[in-house]
Amino acid sequence: MKVQVDERGYYGNFGGAFIPEMLYPNIEELRENYEQIVQAPDFQKQFNHLLRDFVGRPTPLYLAERLSEKYGAEIYLKREDLCHTGAHKVNNTVGQILLAQKLGKQKIIAETGAGQHGVATATVCALMGIECIVYMGKVDMARQKPNVERMRILGAEVRPAKSGSKTLKDATNEAMRHWINNPTDTHYIIGSVVGPHPYPEMVARFQSVISKEIKAQLLEKKGKQNPDYVIACVGGGSNAAGAFYHYYNEEDVRLIAVEAAGLGNQTGHSAATTVLGKPGVLHGSKTLLMQTEDGQVIEPYSISAGLDYPGIGPVHAHLFETGRAKFYSVTDEEAMKAGILLSRTEGIIPAVESAHAFAALNQMTFNPSDVVVINLSGRGDKDLETYIKWGKY
Amino acid sequence: MNRIDKLFQDKKERVLNVYFTAGYPQLNDTTTILEALETSGADLIEIGIPYSDPIADGPTIQESNGVALENGMSLKVLFSQLKDIRDKVSVPIVLMGYVNPIVQFGMENFCAKCEEVGVDAVILPDLPMFEYLEMYKPMFEKHGLYNIFLITPQTSDARIKQVDENSNGFIYMVSSASTTGAKTSISLDQSDYFARVKNMNLKNPTLIGFGISNAETFDKACENANGAIIGSAFIKAISEEGNLEEKISGFVKSVKQ
Structure with a gap:
């Protein structure tokens, strides 16, 4: 079985x-042009230049010795937390802003949940001098105030999504409605591997620099490109798609996706889509989706705003269905504890999203010779208030 | 014969299609609204199936969807309300909805239920033509159900032709690049689009929707198509204080004057 997107946009x-x-017409324009644009040498040159000098790539692959000792395996951290703006999200926004320019678009819209993708979008728009509007759920704006102000400092307009549950799913709805109303001069930078084809594959490709670097760095450190495990958290799934991408079809590498179980999968307050969802259609693609019996979308819950999404990218639904990736789910409490553990053993405070990936280590068993790569997708600066509120440290 | 074909056979001008959301303002208003619309002179009625994430709709219809869901509306409830509707209402009925609730209900089951209660056509804005042709067309045909496609000012001639070939009943011409209820007028720059479509001599009748809100915009739309569709303005009208039937007849009269 080969993991790849077909011509109709299906995995x-x-x-x-x-x-x-x-x-x-917007989606057709993208579908018809994006491959040619992103493969062109001048695009690649600009993209690689910005990733190196603006984002700060390659990010290190760091051997976490004390963590390795605790879990009895050789654990490496892919340091996406060291990217400019504090998370992997910027890899995609750099790619998409260059694409938007090539398509001749003068305005950018985006959706954001916790604000990381919004900040990454506002950042590249500031860099290029392009007008930027970010939709953010009214509820999220209240709980992620610093990121709202970061976007405003960068010159973006932050528009509250006031419909529905006023969170990420509704911000995405509002961004799509904005695009419907402004179809010709505007490009919509979707922040995860979700949305209508070609977005899921396009975003995954921009994020695939993560696994490309892991391969090169492991080769240098270990003399082989493939680890035994790659572990990443999944909300929509962009960091996981980036970390898995060049390993999709390397069968000796076990892919581990970690979802947010919130207060627990049976409590009605979870975001673990593969546990609680069934096939459905949201935001332009058929995927696994948390929904009622009548097909109404359920508002998920997680302590982490970045994992608080009722669906997952279609590629992850496919990886789940085929068993190519193994899915774990981790509660708020387990994730927070794992965040504190990483802080105290390695001196790195992770984003609460990324902390979920580390908590999965407690559910796994390793051989001492196993090489494990965890994608540390973001840093915890934005989550200080969440850590403080939780308080058990 | 499908009631929509019969309608357009008898009436080629000023066809009025009115949209309302099932379960709004109250859960059990469905049959009252259908009867009042027919009595008042609506030629065709579109019933919206409420959905939690209606991305093609503006604030007015979004809110009516939210209220309807809180009132307990679902496809099951809607079909039970429509059980004996053909004893009371004879104009064509179209269901409009987003694809997810229908897929969960089961597409085959949905088509069968439509036939059973006397629904003539369906509008599913987020079901791509490709998926319809590939997966669902035989089910629709088996149950005599029409699938209505949308075109917009950005739709190419080639695609409009493709839509025309694969359509039955009528083609839904979205008047401008917008969500529902976002605009309350029809502007001059749309006339190119209207003329372009007119000159293509499509085999299907056309109805213009989005931005039609009163007599003036209805007249304007009717100059360029076989009729028009009104949604948000009607929802606003029935949201006001007063007797539901009177509001409906007052609104339809004001548009058709």
Whole structure:
């Protein structure tokens, strides 16, 4: 079985482009042009230059010795937390802003949950001098105030999504509605491997620099490109897609995806889509989706705003269905404890999203010779208030 | 014969299609609204199936969807309300909804239920033509159900032709690049689009929707198509204080004057 997207935008049974006719020309324009644009040498040159000198890539692959000792395996951290703006999100926004320019778009819109993708988008728009509007749920704006102000400092307009549950899913709805109303001069920078084809594959490709670097760095450190495990957290799944991408079809590498179980999968307050979801259509693609019996979308819950999404990218639904990736889920409490553990053993305070990936280590068993790579997708600066509120440190 | 074909056979001008959200303002208003619309002179009625994430809709219809869901509306409830509707209402009925609730209900089951209660067509804005042709067309045909496609000012001639070939009933012409209810007028720059579509001599009738809110915009739309669709303005009208039937008849009269 080969993991790859087909011509219609499907990964196995999941994907596609379920969009209203009003968005058809925009999506067609992207689908027809993006491959050619991103493969062109001048695009690659600009993209690689910005990733190196602006984002600060390659990010280190760091051997976490004390953590390795605790879990009895050789554990490496892929340090996406050291990217400019504090998380992997910027890899994608750098790619998409260059693409938008090539497509001749003058305005950018984006959605954001915790604000990391919004900040990464506002950052590249400031860099290029392009107008930027970020939709953010009204509820999220209140709980992520510093990121709202970061976006404003960078010159972006932050518009509250006031519909529905006023969180990430509604911010995405509002961004799509904005695009419907402004179809010609605007590019929509989606922040995860979700949305209608070609977004999931396009975002995954921009993020695939993560696994490309892991391969090169492991080769240098260990004399081989493949670890035994790659572990990443999954909300929509962009950091996981980036960390898995060049390993999708390397069968000796076990792919581990970690979802947020919130207060517990049976409590009604969880975001673990593969446990609680069934196939459905949201935001333009067929995927696994948390929904009622009547097909209404359920508002998920997680302490981490970045994992608080009722679906997952179609590629992850496919990896789950085929068993190519193994999925774990981790509660708020387990994730917070893992965040504190990483802080105290390695001197790194992780983003609460990334802390979920580390908590999965407690559910796994290793051989001492196992090489494990954990994608440390973001740093915890933005989550200080969450850590303080939780308080058990 | 499908009631929509019969309608357009008898009436080629000023066809009025009115949209309302099932379960709004109250859960059990569905049949009252259908009957009042027919009595008042609506030629065709579109019933919205409420959804938690209606991305093609503006604030007015979004809010009506939210209220309807809180009132307990679902496809099951809607079909039970429509059980005997053909004893009371004879104009064509179209269901409009997003694809997810219908896929969960089961597409085959949905088509069968539509036939059973007397629904003539369906509008699913987020079901791509490709998926429809590939997966669902035989089910629709088996149950005599039409699938209505949308076109917009950005739709290319080639795609409009493709839509025309694969359509039955009528083609839904979205008047401008927008969500529902976002605009309350029809502007001059749309006339190119209207003329372009007119000159293509499509085999299907056309109805213009989005931005139609009163007599003036209805008249304007009717100059360029076989009729028009009103949604948000109607939802606003029935949201006001007063007797539901009177509000409905007052609104339809004001548009058709």
